[in-house]
Amino acid sequence: MKRREFLTKAGMMVAAGAAAPLLESCKSSWILPAGAEIKAKESYACDLLVVGGGPSGVCAAVAAARLGAKVMLVDSGNCLGGMGTKGLVGPFMTCYDAKGENMIIRGLFEEVVDRLIEVGGAIHPSVIRQGTEFTAWISEGHDHCTPFDPELLKVVYDHMCREAGVKVLYNSVFASPVMKGDRIRGGIFLTPSGLERADARMVIDATGDGTVAFRAGVPCVFGDPANNRVQPASLFFRMNNVDTCRLIGEVVPHLPEFRRVNGVSYRCLHWRVAEAEAAGEWDLARKSVNIWRSVEKDQWVVNCTRIHGVDATDAENLSAAEEEGRRQVQELMHFFHKYVPGCERATLMGTGSVMGIRESRHVQGDFVLPVESLIEGVMYDDRILLSANSIDVHGAMGGPAGGLYMPIQKDKYSVPYRALLPSRVKGLLLAGRCISADSAAAGAIRVMPPAMAIGQAAGTAAALCLKAGIEPASLDYADLRDALLKGGACL
Numbered sequence: 352m353k354r355r356e357f358l359t360k361a362g363m364m365v366a367a368g369a370a371a372p373l374l375e376s377c378k379s380s381w382i383l384p385a386g387a388e389i390k391a392k393e394s395y396a397c398d399l400l401v402v403g404g405g406p407s408g409v410c411a412a413v414a415a416a417r418l419g420a421k422v423m424l425v426d427s428g429n430c431l432g433g434m435g436t437k438g439l440v441g442p443f444m445t446c447y448d449a450k451g452e453n454m455i456i457r458g459l460f461e462e463v464v465d466r467l468i469e470v471g472g473a474i475h476p477s478v479i480r481q482g483t484e485f486t487a488w489i490s491e492g493h494d495h496c497t498p499f500d501p502e503l504l505k506v507v508y509d510h511m512c513r514e515a516g517v518k519v520l521y522n523s524v525f526a527s528p529v530m531k532g533d534r535i536r537g538g539i540f541l542t543p544s545g546l547e548r549a550d551a552r553m554v555i556d557a558t559g560d561g562t563v564a565f566r567a568g569v570p571c572v573f574g575d576p577a578n579n580r581v582q583p584a585s586l587f588f589r590m591n592n593v594d595t596c597r598l599i600g601e602v603v604p605h606l607p608e609f610r611r612v613n614g615v616s617y618r619c620l621h622w623r624v625a626e627a628e629a630a631g632e633w634d635l636a637r638k639s640v641n642i643w644r645s646v647e648k649d650q651w652v653v654n655c656t657r658i659h660g661v662d663a664t665d666a667e668n669l670s671a672a673e674e675e676g677r678r679q680v681q682e683l684m685h686f687f688h689k690y691v692p693g694c695e696r697a698t699l700m701g702t703g704s705v706m707g708i709r710e711s712r713h714v715q716g717d718f719v720l721p722v723e724s725l726i727e728g729v730m731y732d733d734r735i736l737l738s739a740n741s742i743d744v745h746g747a748m749g750g751p752a753g754g755l756y757m758p759i760q761k762d763k764y765s766v767p768y769r770a771l772l773p774s775r776v777k778g779l780l781l782a783g784r785c786i787s788a789d790s791a792a793a794g795a796i797r798v799m800p801p802a803m804a805i806g807q808a809a810g811t812a813a814a815l816c817l818k819a820g821i822e823p824a825s826l827d828y829a830d831l832r833d834a835l836l837k838g839g840a841c842l
């Protein structure tokens with residue numbers, strides 16, 4: 352995409368002399384249709400409103416409710432889990448340090464994994480090593496992942512929210528913030544009952560796209576403005592009826608040939624992709640296939656579709672991407688049936704009910720987490736989590752070129768509380784993919800284990816602020832640290 356098109360598409364405003372173009376914050380964000388009535392239900396009044404029920408939103412809601420806050424969690428879909436359930440994305444990326452020795456993301460993430468294991472819905476990360484079928488045989492940055500079943504994950508999240516007393520509202524789309532000056536006091540949602548208002552003393556934006564912050568007037572950047580790109584989107588799908596032994600037998604002898612040349616990965620099944628390409632039956636922007644074994648023996652997860660230049664904040668652009676994703680899935684199913692031993696009878700179990708969006712808006716705070724601090728392993732004074740997930744910006748070079756992969760220099764890095772604080776708006780905290788981070792840093796911490804730890808920290812901070820009657824920016828870090836350690840976090 353040409354630079355001009357990119358900027359126009361993303362709705363960017365390039366301020367003269369500004370270092371990075373900012374998305375114009377949304378001032379008169381939403382106009383009420385004539386005659387429309389907004390209903391304010393008493394039962395929607397809460398201490399904390401969490402918008403977005405993905406991994407970060409669920410953990411934020413549960414953490415805050417366990418500390419005594421009256422919490423309402425609203426999601427546009429029909430289940431909790433975000434990309435991990437509706438998007439069929441998995442496995443959980445690493446929760447270990449870079450040496451693969453210690454589990455460093457624990458707390459609510461570990462509780463989710465343990466609960467999944469109890470119902471046969473996950474395999475513990477301690478026994479999953481990189482370079483195996485559970486990591487698409489990728490041998491870098493994929494140690495100790497956690498395969499899980501997305502249907503059971505939905506149920507685990509339901510149970511955790513119910514037990515904690517979180518009020519969950521599904522099928523309800525956040526449309527506009529309720530503002531009192533520069534303070535957010537709730538949100539207006541389009542629900543099955545019509546337009547409804549939820550009043551809250553504090554709000555957490557866990558929408559992934561930073562929609563709440565953007566519409567409340569917080570400056571945002573789209574993708575990576577410095578390099579004029581956004582990570583490609585991918586529609587995930589799952590297959591069953593795979594002859595797992597034959598598929599493994601097909602791949603393993605080729606492991607010594609796995610390589611990366613000029614940014615292009617030649618990994619799993621690259622030799623079969625070459626055959627299909629030679630026969631004119633492959634037009635995807637990849638040279639190999641990421642296919643992961645799931646919890647059940649004959650079930651596999653495929654992360655191989657690739658759609659460049661998707662703007663998830665633009666309805667038409669996103670709609671076109673959804674269709675293209677399904678087209679690519681059909682092409683891949685044909686490929687598996689015709690070219691891959693063990694997959695001749697594979698069945699498409701389903702595609703994600705939402706497009707997999709790796710990157711969209713990054714909400715801006717006074718502090719923006721720089722990727723250098725992750726590479727150098729900076730231990731921030733106000734750290735809320737540790738992680739070692741690699742800095743992996745997919746499709747960084749366009750076309751079939753692989754990710755911009757930057758190894759970290761220490762065995763872990765930290766994320767500070769200050770990255771959860773948006774500029775300009777009071778009463779608002781950020782959680783998950785949209786926190787104040789540069790594009791490359793977000794490429795590392797957007798995966799689910801850190802997203803859950805960020806959510807836990809946001810919910811914990813909100814509950815402490817509500818109790819003390821203070822702003823998130825005034826919270827004493829010692830109190831937050833104490834509460835996070837009690838909640839099982841590793842700091």
Ligand SMILES: Cc1cc2nc3c(=O)[nH]c(=O)nc-3n(C[C@H](O)[C@H](O)[C@H](O)COP(=O)(O)OP(=O)(O)OC[C@H]3O[C@@H](n4cnc5c(N)ncnc54)[C@H](O)[C@@H]3O)c2cc1C
Nearest residue numbers: 403405406407427433434441444525559707708783784799
């Ligand atoms: C293609 C792809 C592959 C990935 N692979 C992996 C992987 O293998 N392992 C891993 O650990 N991570 C992976 N990730 C990353 C990870 O899944 C996401 O970054 C992570 O889920 C982000 O969590 P979140 O809570 O910030 O947002 P999300 O999971 O996106 O959840 C946001 C929630 O907010 C809701 N929402 C959004 N807007 C509104 C609105 N206006 N009103 C109401 N609700 C709204 C959405 O419906 C959604 O449920 C992948 C991501 C993608 C896209």
